[in-house]
Amino acid sequence: MSVLRPFRATDLFRFNNINLDPWTETYSISFYLSYLSRWPDMCYVQEAPNGRLMGYVLGKAEGGGQEFHGHVTAITVSPQYRRLGLARGMMRLIEQISDEVYHAFFVDLFVRCQNKIAKNMYQGLGYSVWRRIIGYYGTGMGGGKDDEDAFDMRKPLSRDAARRSVRANGELVHVSAHNVT
Amino acid sequence: MDPLEERQLKPIYAALETNSLKSALQHCNKLLKKRPNWDVVKALKALALQRGLKTDEASALCDEILKNKPSDESTLLALNLTLRPLGRHQDIVTLYDDAFKRHPDNEEIGAQAFLAMIKVRSWKTAQQVGLKLWKTVKHDRYLYWYLMSVTQQAADPETPDAMRKVLLNVAARYLATADVPSWVATDRFYLHISVLLGLDDVETARQLMKSQKGEELCRNSLALEQTRAELAQKVSDWEGERRRARGKIEQGDFNWTIYLALLDSTFVAPPSVNGQAVPPDGEAEKKPDAMEELPPVPERVSEAQAVFSKLVASVGRKERAPSLGLLELEKRVRAQQIASGSPALVDQMTVYLEKFSEKPCCFDDLKPYVEALDEKELVKWTDHLRSWTPDVTTLQALETTMNIQKLLRYRQTIEGDLAPEKEAEQAFAYLKLYRDALPLGKDLRPVELQPADDFSFLAAQALIGAWSLDHQLKYLLQAVCVLEYGLQKSEKAYPLRLLLICLYRLLGASSLCLEHYRATNVRTVQHDTLSWLVLNRATTFSTCASGDISYLTECLEASAIYADNWTETGEMITKAFQYEKYSQIPDFLNFEELIENSLQRDLIRIEHLRMTLTHELLNNVEMLGIPQEIQDLELNLQRKSNPDNRDFSIIPNLQPLGQDILRQTELGPQSKVAWVNVFSKIYLRSLRGLSNVHIAPESFTSSIEGSEEFTKAERAVITLSDDLLEWLAPIAALPAERDSKAANGHSNSTESGSKTLFETEPTKEVALEASKRVTQFFDDQWAEMQKLVEVDALPWEILHIASIALEGFVLVDLVTYPFKVPSGRAKKGDPVFQSVKTVRQHAVDALRKFSDELTRLSHDCGSKPLADFEALCAPLVKDAEFKPDFVHRVGKKLFESRKKMMEGMAKGIVRRCT
Incomplete structure (x- = not known):
């Protein structure tokens, strides 16, 4: 409320x-x-x-x-x-x-790989991991690699009828933070 | 501009970029030697001069260029940047206006002209330019730019009513006949509605809103939806709103705004005799026939109750809105004494508590309803709370216990539980819960918040509550230990840290305050809202005079936001026009002015000046940047408003009803506009005096009589400033001899001939009498200091007196500086001149005593007081399992910091006075 x-x-x-x-x-x-x-x-x-x-x-x-x-x-x-x-x-x-x-076509967001609570919440809302962005959060808060990398999570909208913004094993698709705007 | 010219200008731009003003000027002069009337170079030179604070020269150069009516974009930009800080806004408008007139087909200059006019809020010329652009370029965007400036001018209180109507009527006609309807874009539609609302044409606005396109836009715009609701209320369409809200709620909209819409329309006054509904503000509006009649209030109440109850049953614990809706309904039913047949408020609260006690916000949710309980219900409520057994074995149980404890504490005053011993006892009970709950967060990383944090916060507030009742230092010291302990476990628990800063300020541990403040990582706009935590009355802790300029630096860092605002918000206003987000523009304009005129900005400015003057000796007068200081102080006084953006809610208040943790821990009363004004005026007249500019005397002592913003010592220093004026203004106002250059290097040339020192002997007597009051100031402050030391006052009080005494010396120094050396105005042997010497010597002698006393007190920060500290905090070791070593470390750090503070001020005083 x-x-x-x-x-x-x-x-x-x-x-x-x-x-x-x-x-x-x-x-x-x-x-x-x-x-x-x-x-x-x-x-x-x-x-x-x-x-x-x-x-x-x-x-x-x-x-x-x-x-x-x-x-x-x-x-x-x-x-x-x-x-x-x-x-x-x-x-x-x-x-x-x-x-x-x-x-x-879709909505996306980045979440710390380590932040399991947030990741689960977004999954509950219909988001799935599209890719892993290496070094997105810089040096992080001392929590290791999972603290420095981000998952790019996407949820298809009505215009993406073919659900092109969803893919299996997105967690295994790695991109460098430099290639992400 | 040809490439050769561009190459020639490059070094100037590079120098300005890096603020190498000297180099920029050299490059400009070199080019101007070859081509004396090169406008852009002159404009860049003016910019360099302005940045170097040579404002007169910069201004004169701008005048020269303006005469040429330049119209090339580079010159326009450089002039714009120079004129703006000089406050010559009208010149900027004229500049761009002229340029656009010469190039009416140049869209870029036209757009820049428009935006420059917006920057200086010149709505009238902006309208003309906007309209001209629209007609020349034929782009709809410019029609809306024009409309935006119309609505802004119409909203300006200085616009006459008749003019306002003419402007808006013309605007409405343009809108009605435009080729492209406004609904093609949400923000254009919003602006269209704003124009109609400006004309009070509610009906047309409502028709637009009710159209299919209007409804579609509202569906996806909360801002438009809000305007729609306001329109409905304006025509008292309460029944329509009630049905709409009910429908949305039934469909599962949990936005509290909708709940409030249903509640408001449920309780709105029934139609009066003539059939017109009476809105809450009492202004009857014309009610169109098409609107439905409101059913009687009890019927509406029953309906709302049914809607909320049904939802409560279906959503369970997932949503609080329906349950809170019932509580709010009951509260309003009681206020209006309507028989609703629903359970008593206290029983409904009990149900709410049981349902949502595991949510951390449950306490905040219930607070307004606790306040509404009568005595009998309160007893029932408290009994219910007490019947819960504290349990912190699980996270859920911890949250429940936390809420129960907060709720119990909130109404503690009622039970007469506010004895210091009881508060302390309570604090230790919270600490017990805290320690018991700590294992729940044992696996969390240091950057995570501990679930038990609020128990430590409660304990600290209870100890501060105890201290505020009987002023026993032990409670304050224990609160420090509790907060330090909490931060050790949960380093990012900012409420603990911010409260600790307040306590360290009271205890004179100024370096620790800054250390903790910096650990909160305050950034950008937060400097405006949060820097009060360390910068209000920061002169109290300034050891600038002994070379430690950390507080001075903090002032500068905090002030950067004000320059950023001017450029960044200005740019974003431009962007909002470019992206046509008209709904944002009034907000951005307002935001820019709120920061520009911020009270905190002026408070920082004064603290910075006070510290600088204790830091720099007057023979270093060039370092003081007096012309700039005078300009800034004048700005302080010219503001039409002085908004207070400080965020005082950042330290949650967990004290019982009627008490405020902030009031209990602040240094003296809160400084506001009166404070800023008086201190600005004091320094303005003192600094102007140093530059031989004298203004009509004004007594500040009488002007602050009714104000509660000043400490006793501040009042004394204000009176001192008045006495200084009475003492020396009669001589200072006399023109100096032609050949006598004032020692400060700021002498103004004089025009009139010599006069006698005082016109009459009685004036001289008055002056000498005033000089005695000046010496008395130092004696009084010294007596006050001794008294404070004797009663073991808090360190900040002692430091405050010492810093005010030093400020008194600075004021004496400023005012007597021109008379240190005999001159035409003050001849050797004259009693008034002699009094200057006497007073200065007296002040120096008094300040030495302050210094000696502070040195002595700094020695008191050694092992003996540390042992006392440990003894006073022993209950924490005994009853709350704090390790003795931990308490020892906290005390050691506290005394080290205080010792540094006392020593620094002691040394600084001597350095500044001799």
Whole structure:
């Protein structure tokens, strides 16, 4: 239970309880506003009834031809508000917009290979591993290779009727972070 | 521009890029020697001058170029960058406007002109340019650019009402006759609706929204959906909203916004006698016939109850919204004294608790309803909470116990449990739970949060609660140990770290504050919202004068965001226009101004100045950058608003109702706009005096009488500033002799002839009397210091007095600096001139005493107090299984940091005063 609403520029003043977290990066003003200035319909926050921000998602639409897709750049929920299904709610909305507004073929996101909880959650939402991106997270948090690499997980949308964005053994397909934008 | 010219300019751009201003100027001068009227080089030279703070020269050069009405893009850009920090916004607008007039078919210059006008909020000219662009280029985008500037001008409170209507009517006509309908893009549609709303044409706006295209757009835009709902409320279509919300909820929409829509429309006032619904704000609006009548409130309540109850049964523990909907419904039913037949609020809360006690947010969910309970219900509620046996053997049990403990603590005041001993007892009970729960997180990596963290946070807050009741230091020291212990187990638990920073500030361990603050990795915009943690009243901890400039550096680092905002947000506003995301533009403009005018920015600026002046001696006056400081202080005072973006909610308050952890741990009252204004004015007049510019005297002491933002010592230093003015302003305001160059190198040339020192003897008497009050300031502060030392006051209080005394000396130094050497205005042998010497000497002598005392206190940070520390924290070892070695290390670090602080300030005082 929370207010799901568009991410606004002034939310940057209030997202500290979410961003003071080892897994959540705080970027420059340009970063956030560049998303809002181009894909405001792919950026949302979840807000508690008392007005405190609980989590947010920033996404975009990119790629050409059959690679045109919605991409979840950041999705994060404050520790206090985890296990409430907030991420699910935000993901559903991103998928809806990617499908109905952008007519994208699929939605994708990157997740630390080590983050099994997140990986399972996304699998539960219909995502599957498309490929493994080597060294995507740089040196990581000291958790070894699985902490440094990312899985690119994809979920087909209605336009991908042939389910081209799903493949078996995606975990075994390795690409270097340099080849990924 | 031809390639040769480009090559010639390259070194200038490279030098500016690396901020090598001297080199940039040399390159410019070289080129200008050969070609004196080369506008772009002149403009780049002006930019280099401006960046080197030679603002007058830069400004004069800009004037020269502007006369030529340049229109090439490079010159325009360089001039734009120079004029902006000079505050010459209107010139930028004129510049681009003229250029576009000369090249009306140049889309690029036109677009740049428009965007430059947006940057300076020149909506009127932006409209003209936007319209001209649309008509010339025939691209719809420019119609919407024009419309955007119309809505902004219409929203400007300075636009007269008649003008506003004319502008919006013209805009609406353009929209109505446009070839391409606005619904082709969500943001164009949004702007269309904004224009109609500006005209109060709610009906047309509603028709657009209700159209098939409108409905489609709303479905995929929460922003439009919100506007649609607001429109419905504007015409009091409550029944329509109620049905819509109910339908969505029944279909499984759990967005709390929809729940609130149902709740609001359930309780909205019934139609009045004349058949018109009364909206909550009391403004009756015309209600079109087509709208349905609202059923009576009890009927609506029953419906809502049925909808929520049905969902509660079907979703179980998966969703909190229906359960919370029932609680909110009951709370509102009670407030309006409607008989609902539903179970009592307290019973519903009990059900909610049982269902969601394993969710960490359960405490926050229930807080507003706990506040609504009457005394009898509260007893029932508390009894229920107490009936739960604490259990931390599983993660779920831990969360439940945590929620129960937080809820119990929240209403503790009611039971009169707020004796310090009880608070301490409570803290140790939390610590017991903490230690028992720690094994649950034993396999987590150091970067993971420990599930038990909040017990340690609760324990620390209870100890701080105990300390705030009887001010026994032991509680504060124990809280420090508890937080350090918690951080040892969970290094990323930021609430623990931030609270610890507050405690270390109270305890004078300034280097530890910075250490912990930096460990939180505060970045970009967070500097504006979080730097208050270490920078408010940071002068208290500045040891700049002894060479440690860490706080000064922190000020500079925190301030970078304000320059970034100007460039980054500005660029993004441009981008939002380019991508036609009109819904974002008002937000971006607002955001830019909120940071630009941020209160914290000004607070940092003043702290930086205060520290710099204790760091640099006045014979190093060039280092002080006084013209820039004056410019900045003037900016502080010119702001129309001073928004407070500081995030005070970042340290969760787990104290009982009515208490606030932040208030309990902050250094003095919270500084706000009055604080900024008075300190800006104090330094403005002192620095201007140093440059022989004098303004009309103004008493600040009386201006802050009703304000609660100042400490006692700050009030004293403000009065000191007034006394200094009364003492020396009459002489300072006299023109100096033509041949006497003020020793500070900032003398202004004088025009009038010589006058006598004082017009009348009584003026002199008043001045001498004021000088006595100046000396008294130092005596008073010294007496205050002794008193504080005697009562074992907190270190920050002692440091605050010492730093204020030093600030007093700095102010004396600034004001008396021009009189250190006899001159035409202050002749040797004159009693007032003599008083300068006497006062300065008195201040120096007093400050030496402060220094000696701080040195003595720094020796008190050795082994004896460490042993005392260990003794005061012994209960943690005895009852909470803290290792003695751990407590010893915490104490050692604390005293080392405090010793460094005391020594640094002691040394700094001597260095600055002699």
